Amino acid sequence: MTEHYIPDDLPAKIQHYIGGELVDSLSGKTFDVLDPVTNQVYVTAAAGQREDVDRAVEAARHAFETGPWPGMVPRERARVLNRIADAVEAQDARLAEMETFDTGLPITQALGQARRAAENFRFFADLIVAQADDLYKVPGRQVNYVNRKPVGVAGLITPWNTPFMLESWKLAPALASGCTVVLKPAEFTPLSASLWAGIFREAGLPDGVFNLVNGYGEEAGDALVRHPDVPLISFTGETTTGQVIYRNCATHLKGMSMELGGKSPAVVFADADLDAAIDSTLFGVFSLNGERCTAGSRILVERAVYDEFCQRYAARARNIVVGDPHDPKTEVGALVHPEHYEKVMRYVELGKQEGRLLAGGGRPEGLEHGNYVAPTVFADVPADARIFQEEIFGPVVAITPFDTDEQALTLANGVKYGLAAYIWTTDLARAHTFAQRVEAGMVWLNSHNVRDLRTPFGGVKASGLGHEGGYRSIDFYTDQQAVHITLGDVHTARFGAGPGDGERPST
Ligand code: NAD
DSSP states (O other): OOOOOOOTTOOSSBOEEETTEEEOOTTOOEEEEEETTTTEEEEEEEOOOHHHHHHHHHHHHHHHHHSSGGGSOHHHHHHHHHHHHHHHHHTHHHHHHHHHHHHOOOHHHHHHHHHHHHHHHHHHHHHHHHOOOOEEEETTTEEEEEEEEEOSEEEEEOOSSSHHHHHHHHHHHHHHTTOEEEEEOOTTOOTGGGGHHHHHHHHTOOTTSEEEOOSOIIIIIHHHHHOTTOOEEEEESOHHHHHHHHHHHHTTTOEEEEEOOOOOEEEEOTTSOHHHHHHHHHHHHHGGGGOOTTOOOEEEEEHHHHHHHHHHHHHHHHHOOBOOTTSTTOSBOOOSOHHHHHHHHHHHHHHHHHSEEEEOOSSOTTOOSSSOOOOEEEESOOTTSHHHHSOOOSSEEEEEEESSHHHHHHHHHOSSEESEEEEEOSOHHHHHHHHHHSOOSEEEESSSSOOOTTSOBOOEETTEESOBSTHHHHHHHEEEEEEEEEOSOOOOBOTTSOTTOOBOOOO
16 A cells, blocks of 8 residues: 655644635634544644624625625626636646545546536636526517526535535536625535635635635534525535425525435446446446445346346456555545444445345455445345435445336336436437436436536435526526516506596507
8 A cells, every 4th residue: 555645735724714814713613624544633623603604694795795796797707717717727736635635535536526626617607708688578568688686695515525626516606696605615524625715815806705614514504504694505415414404594585505415326228338337337336435426326237137237347346446545546545534434334234134245345455444445336235225225425336136117217216316317228219218207307328427517417306406507506696687678658557546537548
């Protein structure tokens, strides 16, 4: 094993960023952040409390009401967004190093995520400049147009898997729309988020437009959700957390976007290109350490190719390189945190009773410390097994056979989640018929998750509420006010004008 790499420019402490200043919590409270390879505390971060969130919201509200950002023409905002994208690209290697150190994601994959974060800013910069709004004419009588306005202070709450990229996924459209924001990143992984402040400042984002409060979900996150001056909450995380936030948003009837958990099926029909399906379904569940909302963590395989698929799939899974996240050869790194590692390991043990273990099943040989789990494959997993039904969020996959298309569909739809689905077949009609009947917000035919940023992103059932992606994200962060202009005379009944005088003479 290579020596564990520790970035040499780690911060001495992680602070909040409020109104253009790096600050500690008013209470002085902090929490510890662990490195997932050693599980040692490497830094402490400010633990935001209600009063810190109040300060951040006040700074964001002030910037929204008095600052230039919401009123700038789209081209000006786009220039700032493009400078942000340039800065992210220019330091992609450093960003990836930090992300890998903090999350345990393999370095090559973290680099891809850093570049995707830059792309998110570039994409929304293009979108707002090209944006057109609706205009409706009623000939001779009315012109109606949509006046799009940023909603105000957006509260952004994000998870620890690919944190920097997922933050960019919310920050870019919120800022592009002219909102000001308060970001509450995940407490397991605050390191890469601490780089935003410098990036935004250098790109010329006015102070107060971007604010960041670190801390626990139940403290800082909850205070943001309940704050009366935050009309919008965009949340990505677990379904159960989403349910709590949903309830807490109700008091102020906040706008909500919820990207939640998943247990997505990959359905492999006997007529599929099996080589491609095996490559893709391996990547689909073992990339990003399996800590991926759209992971194809249930593979449904038609009986005619089931045995061959299982045997070839397991052989490849046993070959996956697990190791230090900073080693470019590593394919699966260390899980983010010992608590999460314990959770995944409990599912691995459960799977040994619920299915037939074909690969992995515990800690990989030679990696005695750190949150390492060997890529684990269970076959013959019944549909009522917990490892079939529940999101594990680690390098663990359940394989189940089916005999007919109808049975495959029942299995695919037979869980509470509905985020993504992957369908492998060379039969065009079957592919589209299945795609249209599967309960998933996103479907890929003969591919893993490769996304065009213009398309809707989101889940159905317990996987989420609302869609982001492309103009849908802009719709979320803006109000669409309808302005009606009268051109000719308006027919108006003359209430109170008395009998026989009910119509106003036309001019
Ligand atoms: P989590 O729900 O535990 O935490 C997410 C964020 O919510 C964190 O910042 C946390 O501090 C905060 N939070 C927790 N309790 C809160 C509360 N009561 N009020 C306000 N904020 C609170 O999720 P996680 O473990 O960080 O992330 C993994 C989960 O995220 C998985 O279920 C995964 O599927 C999901 N996810 C979904 C998508 C998607 O787009 N659908 C993408 C990535 C991850």
